[in-house]
Amino acid sequence: MSSRTTGASVDNATLGSGHTSPPLTRAAALARLQDFAPRAGMEYARLRNLDMGPGRHKHVSSLSPALRRRLISEREVVSAVVSEHGPGASDKFISEVFWRTYWKGWLEQRPSVWTGYLKALAHEKQRLNHDSGRMTRFSQAANGRSGIDCFDAWATELQETGYLHNWARMQFSSIWIFTLGLPWELGAAHMFAHLVDADPAANTLSWRWVAGLHTKGKAYLADGERIRAMTQGRFSPQGLARRALLPAESIDIPAPSTPRPAALPKKGVSSLLLLTAEDLSLETLPQIDSLSIDAIALLPGDSEADGIALADALARARQKWPDAQVLGAFGAHELRSARDLRCRQIVTGFAPVGPIADRLIALRVDAEREGLPLTEHQRVWDVEAWPYCRKGFFTLKEKIPMLMSLSGDQR
Ligand SMILES: Cc1cc2nc3c(=O)[nH]c(=O)nc-3n(C[C@H](O)[C@H](O)[C@H](O)COP(=O)(O)OP(=O)(O)OC[C@H]3O[C@@H](n4cnc5c(N)ncnc54)[C@H](O)[C@@H]3O)c2cc1C
Missing domain, CATH: 1.10.579.10 (DNA Cyclobutane Dipyrimidine Photolyase, subunit A, domain 3)
Structure with a gap:
């Protein structure tokens, strides 16, 4: 059954070592990180490629459902692992997290x-x-x-x-x-x-x-x-292809373009915070903290997993801005309510290339028609790393020590 359309499998999914569900709240992601960090050093480098079977993936973190939605950030994850093991022993794990950054930056520029x-x-x-x-x-x-x-x-x-x-x-x-x-x-x-x-x-x-x-x-x-x-002998597949047929035509990789420029949020302006499954820990960022958030809405996800994560982010946002009006799922009615509340801009997390960015295109037009510019907060992590995601992974990998050494808690 598709977790995209019904998400029926989500609650019963068996992930990680002894974990019974994917980390779809920030608290669950932080707990998963704390549990996994001691195994993210040399043990990870040695054993990460072993596939132990459903419910027994104890050599990897299973943090991806949380990282994908930024319930927890890349910076938080690598910092926890480095403070546990030091940079050298964490190399392999850190470079895997940067593979995520690489793919995001590569697609953003193509x-x-x-x-x-x-x-x-x-x-x-x-x-x-x-x-x-x-x-x-x-x-x-x-x-x-x-x-x-x-x-x-x-x-x-x-x-x-x-x-x-x-x-x-x-x-x-x-x-x-x-x-x-x-x-x-x-x-x-x-x-x-x-x-x-x-x-x-x-x-x-x-x-x-x-x-x-x-x-x-x-x-x-x-x-x-x-x-x-x-798979430690669990499988013995027969009849696999012995040759990978490379594409007949020479592969067509478009030249990288400049990443889409985002309209950045303005300070001191009454704002509606729009939560999307692209970035669900905005309330932890000092740049967002310094904005005047007077209303909160969410862009409904298209899976039950998104729904759980969005509900968690909404609860945290309500706690952070107790006086903000909660408008619920975003639509034409909420746009008018935001305008009635005298909001002057919509602030959301940057939506990289994909279905959510596609949905925001139409929403941006409607919002601007109501006099509300849709602005996006870009994480420093992406801004700094994406320029190195234009060629192969090695170009980014070489820059990891430099990127890791850049100071700042605003990632
Ligand atoms: C065919 C294919 C499809 C994939 N589809 C997705 C996808 O839809 N979403 C997704 O998040 N990852 C995808 N990956 C990458 C990778 O398989 C998962 O990120 C990883 O298995 C998640 O498990 P983990 O959290 O236990 O990883 P860990 O080994 O614990 O790694 C820590 C984190 O690093 C990142 N990471 C690790 N390996 C990769 C990788 N090869 N590429 C990109 N990021 C990585 C993930 O965010 C992961 O949570 C795909 C890989 C392949 C080969």
């Missing part, structure tokens, strides 16, 4: 890759409807009936828990593309629909990376023997 993906996906869905053989293969793969033991177990885990270990995601996507011969766009959309941490940048670009569309001449090929080893 928005046409997102729109191109959506277009190709629509085309692939149409092709499915006209080809019953293809539809059968797609449905068997999506529902864990391909006949490949590891793949079917991961398809089931994805549907039942909304989570897959990173290494399993790599094997799953590789088998989907190169062994089952299915379009990567359909696989990416299927995963996106079920992951509790579904992220337009990390998901789409990881699938492209596996498919050989990110780095010239490089694709990721799953290997049966390695799968047996990394």
Whole structure:
């Protein structure tokens, strides 16, 4: 069942070591970080690629549902880990967190890759409807009936828990593309629909990376023997593709553009705070604290997981600004209420390329028509790191010590 549409699996999802649910509140994320930080040093570097199976992912943090929505920030997570282990022993974990930053910054500077993906996906869905053989293969793969033991177990885990270990995601996507011969766009959309941490940048670009569309001449090929080893003998897949078919045409990577400029919030102006699933700990930031927040509204999410996280963020915002009027889910009526309350701007967290940014485009037009500019707070973390996310990951990786040393608690 899709966690995107119904989220029915969210409450019962089994994640992490002894954790029974994904961290979808700030308190749960902070508790998860505290629990995991002691294991984020050398132990993480050594064991992080072992896939222990559903409910036993104790060598990784399972923090992604919280990081994706910024219930907790990248800065908070890496700071906690560095203070536990020092910078050297935390290297591997920190660099994984920066992979998230890299994908976000890379897509932000190539928005046409997102729109191109959506277009190709629509085309692939149409092709499915006209080809019953293809539809059968797609449905068997999506529902864990391909006949490949590891793949079917991961398809089931994805549907039942909304989570897959990173290494399993790599094997799953590789088998989907190169062994089952299915379009990567359909696989990416299927995963996106079920992951509790579904992220337009990390998901789409990881699938492209596996498919050989990110780095010239490089694709990721799953290997049966390695799968047996990394799953400690749980699986022994047969008949996997022995060759990754690289895209026939030379890969078309658009040149990076300047990130979309955001209208920044003004100080001393009565403001409506709009909460979206892109940034759900705005109340912790000094720049937001210094604004005059007189009303609070939220942009409803499109999964039950988003709903839980948004409700938590709303409760924290109400505590922070007890005198602000809570307007609820944002729409035309709330826009007029904000204007009646004499709000002069809408303040929200920056929405990087993806469905939420797409929804904000229409909302921005409506808001401006009512005389309320929609302004976005950009985290210093992104502003500083994204200029290094224009080429390969190594360019960013080299800058990690410098980025980590920059002072500031406003991230
Ligand atoms: C095909 C495919 C699809 C993916 N789809 C998503 C997605 O939709 N959303 C998402 O957040 N991640 C995605 N990832 C990246 C990665 O698999 C998850 O972030 C990670 O498995 C989350 O588990 P964790 O929190 O236990 O990670 P940990 O190993 O504990 O890492 C800590 C944090 O670092 C970040 N991180 C770790 N590895 C990566 C990575 N390879 N890329 C980007 N960020 C990383 C995550 O925010 C994660 O929470 C995808 C990877 C692949 C190969």
